[in-house]
Each structure stands twice: as structure tokens, then as C-alpha cells.
Amino acid sequence: MDSYVQRIRHFIVWDNGDDPVEISPHIYMYLYELRHFRLFPALRELTILHRDFVDYPSNDVPSLWLTPSPSLSEVSILGIGADGVAETLIEKISRSSPDVRQISLKGELGFELGPFLGIMVQFSNLRKLKISSCCDDAIISAHDIDSLSRLKKLQDLQLYFEKAQFKSSSGSNYHKRISIEEDTGFDSLENLRLTAPSRTALQVLEHIPAAKSITKVTIRLQGAKNHAVPYVLQNILRLGSNTLRELQITTCHKIDCPGMSDMFYQCLEDFSLRLPRLEVLDIKLDRVDEELLTALAKSGLSRALTTLHLTPDSSRECYNLRASELGIIAELFPNLRSLEIPLFMDMSKYCLEEMQNFVQSAGARKARNWKVHPLRHLAISPLQLQFSATGDTENTAARTRDRLVMMPAVQRNVESAYVYARYLHQVFPYLRHTDLRDWGHKEVNHHWMEDVFSLIARFVKEDE
Numbered sequence: 041m042d043s044y045v046q047r048i049r050h051f052i053v054w055d056n057g058d059d060p061v062e063i064s065p066h067i068y069m070y071l072y073e074l075r076h077f078r079l080f081p082a083l084r085e086l087t088i089l090h091r092d093f094v095d096y097p098s099n100d101v102p103s104l105w106l107t108p109s110p111s112l113s114e115v116s117i118l119g120i121g122a123d124g125v126a127e128t129l130i131e132k133i134s135r136s137s138p139d140v141r142q143i144s145l146k147g148e149l150g151f152e153l154g155p156f157l158g159i160m161v162q163f164s165n166l167r168k169l170k171i172s173s174c175c176d177d178a179i180i181s182a183h184d185i186d187s188l189s190r191l192k193k194l195q196d197l198q199l200y201f202e203k204a205q206f207k208s209s210s211g212s213n214y215h216k217r218i219s220i221e222e223d224t225g226f227d228s229l230e231n232l233r234l235t236a237p238s239r240t241a242l243q244v245l246e247h248i249p250a251a252k253s254i255t256k257v258t259i260r261l262q263g264a265k266n267h268a269v270p271y272v273l274q275n276i277l278r279l280g281s282n283t284l285r286e287l288q289i290t291t292c293h294k295i296d297c298p299g300m301s302d303m304f305y306q307c308l309e310d311f312s313l314r315l316p317r318l319e320v321l322d323i324k325l326d327r328v329d330e331e332l333l334t335a336l337a338k339s340g341l342s343r344a345l346t347t348l349h350l351t352p353d354s355s356r357e358c359y360n361l362r363a364s365e366l367g368i369i370a371e372l373f374p375n376l377r378s379l380e381i382p383l384f385m386d387m388s389k390y391c392l393e394e395m396q397n398f399v400q401s402a403g404a405r406k407a408r409n410w411k412v413h414p415l416r417h418l419a420i421s422p423l424q425l426q427f428s429a430t431g432d433t434e435n436t437a438a439r440t441r442d443r444l445v446m447m448p449a450v451q452r453n454v455e456s457a458y459v460y461a462r463y464l465h466q467v468f469p470y471l472r473h474t475d476l477r478d479w480g481h482k483e484v485n486h487h488w489m490e491d492v493f494s495l496i497a498r499f500v501k502e503d504e
Contacts, residue, residue, distance in 0.1 A: 046082060050087070054089040084113050084114065085113070085115075089118055114143075120146060134159055139165050140163050142168040143169050148175065153180055153181075157188060164192070169196070169197055170200075180207070185247045191226075197226075197231070206243035225249055229254050233259075233260075236261070277307055286322075287315070287318060287322070290323075300325050301327035304325060305335060308339040322347070324350075324353060325353070328350050329359065330360070330368065349378070360384075363385050363391070369381070370415070370468065376415050381421070387447070392455075395460065396463075412470070413468050413469070415471055416472045447488070457492050
């Protein structure tokens with residue numbers, strides 16, 4: 041047994057349900073003394089997966105205090121409650137395992153963040169910290185942000201607070217601290233992930249000083265519709281620097297982003313000045329049209345941007361881009377490798393003629409040194425068209441005799457599939473992967489789209 045204990049790298053404590061296996065705490069103590077007070081001398085990872093850590097068997101608790109070792113580098117604890125057991129264990133680890141680099145904590149009922157962050161500052165080598173809480177009464181405060189900012193080597197910070205409220209600091213020390221430019225904290229932070237109600241997320245971002253080395257920011261907003269959402273974008277611009285390469289602002293399916301596009305439009309000049317290296321932009325907008333995309337391209341962002349993902353909100357009232365306008369998008373963003381965008385899949389006679397004209401003008405584009413577009417991944421979110429009794433399609437307000445469809449059945453035929461496939465191949469000749477996750481609706485008939493991409497594959501082979 042002793043030789044086996046010496047080889048253990050990952051120790052997992054878990055609850056197997058109704059038939060737990062009981063291990064005498066005396067075994068832990070025996071091995072602990074046998075190993076000269078190091079139970080697992082080569083331990084790298086400690087994971088406690090007990091569903092309710094607060095109900096962890098009391099006779100097993102002492103054994104947990106024997107598990108940390110100087111070699112420990114990763115710690116994960118789930119089901120943390122209000123009994124203080126997990127807090128005490130973390131404090132023990134901070135003294136016995138100075139080289140811990142990753143910590144993951146998940147709180148349940150009664151979980152308080154403050155006491156843990158007071159201990160976290162003792163982990164001088166911590167690189168990654170993930171904290172989750174789904175409690176209705178969860179609180180995150182300005183003092184908590186201050187504690188996190190003092191983790192000098194922290195590179196990856198992930199905060200998941202689905203229902204948390206923000207509490208301002210009662211003192212003035214914190215606000216005085218962030219006003220001193222030469223000592224802002226978060227010296228090594230590269231990746232920030234934050235999931236919280238929109239107002240809480242906004243307040244958290246307002247208290248995070250500009251990071252010196254941040255490269256990726258991911259914000260996911262929870263809860264009901266909230267007009268604080270656009271200001272989240274504004275604060276990210278303050279937080280970011282010329283090092284930021286990836287920006288993602290998404291929401292749960294139930295929340296829309298009123299005013300987000302207008303705020304985005306207003307911030308475009310700051311985008312190009314403050315985020316000159318931005319390569320990935322993933323954002324949920326309440327309006328997507330040619331005017332906004334043109335402004336985005338003219339801002340200078342298009343030079344570095346390789347991934348553009350635009351997610352529509354549920355209203356989808358302010359969108360007017362059609363599938364036949366992908367050629368325009370290709371011209372505006374010549375360096376994209378991945379594109380996700382909401383479009384009207386209008387295969388009416390007028391739109392088919394537009395696409396055919398684009399294909400027929402291929403020679404003219406080559407004559408003016410048209411750059412072959414590098415796009416390889418395309419995902420289209422099909423929007424609902426107004427389809428009238430006469431067979432016309434519009435994306436304006438519906439008349440009473442019109443009905444909403446994503447793609448009229450009369451337009452789903454061999455001719456439209458061929459024209460669209462040839463058009464896509466001309467616009468994006470390197471296209472290799474398409475995402476059909478939004479094409480399961482019965483009115484869309486994803487088989488039509490599959491036919492389109494089968495034709496594209498054939499065109500690719502013909503070009504080889």
C-alpha cells in the first residue's frame with residue numbers, strides 16, 4: 041500500500057450515492073505517519089466532488105486535512121456551504137502547498153465569497169481561479185475585486201454568479217487604490233470570464249482596473265431584459281488595452297439587448313483606437329444591417345478581425361441583410377476566417393438575379409486584383425421573412441394577409457440551391473465548414489441547405 045500511495049498523482053473524493061464506501065480515518069493516519077507526515081508525497085490534483093460538501097461525513101473530515109502535499113498544484117471543491125469546513129481546508133492548503141496554480145470552487149446555499157478571497161491572496165503562485173455560485177443570496181463586493189486584484193500571477197479568472205448581487209465597499213480605500221495608475225492590480229491577468237446578471241456584471245466591470253496584459257474577455261449576461269447591457273460594452277473598452285485579442289458578449293436566450301447596437305455604433309471609434317489587435321468579436325446585437333457593418337469595417341477593426349460572430353436577439357425587428365449580400369460582407373471584412381451572422385434566406389427572383397450577376401462578374405473582379413477570401417467557417421441564423429399571398433418576400437412590417445416564414449417552400453428548389461451554391465463558392469472559395477444548428481425548423485427544410493453544400497463540395501473538386 042505504501043508504494044502505491046507514493047505514486048498517486050490525482051486524489052478524488054466523491055459521493056457515490058446511496059451506498060457509500062466507508063474508509064476508516066485510521067488508515068489515513070497510519071499512512072500519514074508511515075510517509076513521514078506526507079500522505080500523498082507526489083500528489084498533483086485534489087478533487088472533492090461531494091454533492092453537498094456541507095454534509096460531508098464528520099468522521100471523514102480529519103482525513104482531508106492530511107491530503108495536501110508540497111507538490112499539489114490543482115484543487116477543486118464542489119458543494120461548499122456555510123459550515124466553514126472548505127474554508128479551513130483551503131487555509132490549510134495555502135500553508136502546506138505553496139505551488140498551487142489552479143483552484144476551482146463551487147458554492148451552494150450559504151456560500152460566502154469574502155472569507156475565501158482573504159485566503160486566496162496567500163497563494164502567491166496561483167495562475168487560474170474559477171469560482172461558481174448559483175445561490176439566490178450570493179454577494180460579490182468591491183472588496184472581493186480588490187482581493188482578486190492582489191493575485192500578482194493570476195492569468196485566468198472565471199467568475200460564475202448567475203443570481204449574485206453586487207455590494208459596494210463601505211470604505212474609501214478601494215476607490216483610492218484604483219485611482220493610482222501605477223498600482224492598479226491584476227498585473228498578469230490574460231483571460232477574464234464573467235457570468236452574472238447584467239447589472240451585477242456592469243458593477244463588477246466598473247470596479248476592475250484596466251489590465252495590463254489581458255487578451256481575452258468573455259461576458260455572459262443572465263436574467264431578464266435589462267437596459268444596463270449596452271454599458272457593459274462601454275466598460276470593457278475601458279478595461280481593455282491594445283493587448284485584447286478576443287471579445288465575447290453573449291446572453292442567455294431569455295435576455296435581449298435593447299440599445300446594444302447604438303452603443304456599439306458609438307464605440308466604434310474607440311474600438312479601433314483602444315483595441316487595434318482585436319481578432320475575435322462575438323457579440324449579441326439588437327440591429328444588424330449594412331450601415332452598421334460598413335461603419336465597423338471603416339473603423340479599422342476589419343484589418344485584424346479574423347472571427348466575427350453576430351447573434352440576433354429575439355425581436356429581430358432591425359435586421360435587413362439578405363443571403364445575396366454576403367459578397368458585400370466579404371469586401372468589408374477581407375480577412376475573416378469564421379463568420380456567424382443572421383440573414384434573410386430570400387431566394388426570390390430578384391435576389392437570385394443579384395447572385396447570378398455576382399458570379400458572372402468574376403472575371404471583372406480578377407482584373408482588378410480581387411483578393412480571394414480566406415473564410416473557412418460559415419454559420420447563418422435564418423430570419424423570418426414576410427411572405428405574402430402573391431409570393432413576394434419582404435422584411436418590413438407584415439400585412440394581415442402575410443405570414444412569417446424562414447424560407448418559403450416555393451423558393452426551396454433545385455434552381456435556387458444551385459444558384460446559391462455557385463454564389464457562395466464564388467464569394468468564399470475556401471469555405472470548408474458550415475453550421476446548420478439553426479436550420480432544424482420545419483419551415484426551413486435543412487435538406488435544401490445540405491444540397492447547397494453538397495454542390496459546393498462538387499465545385500471545390502472541380503477547381504482542384
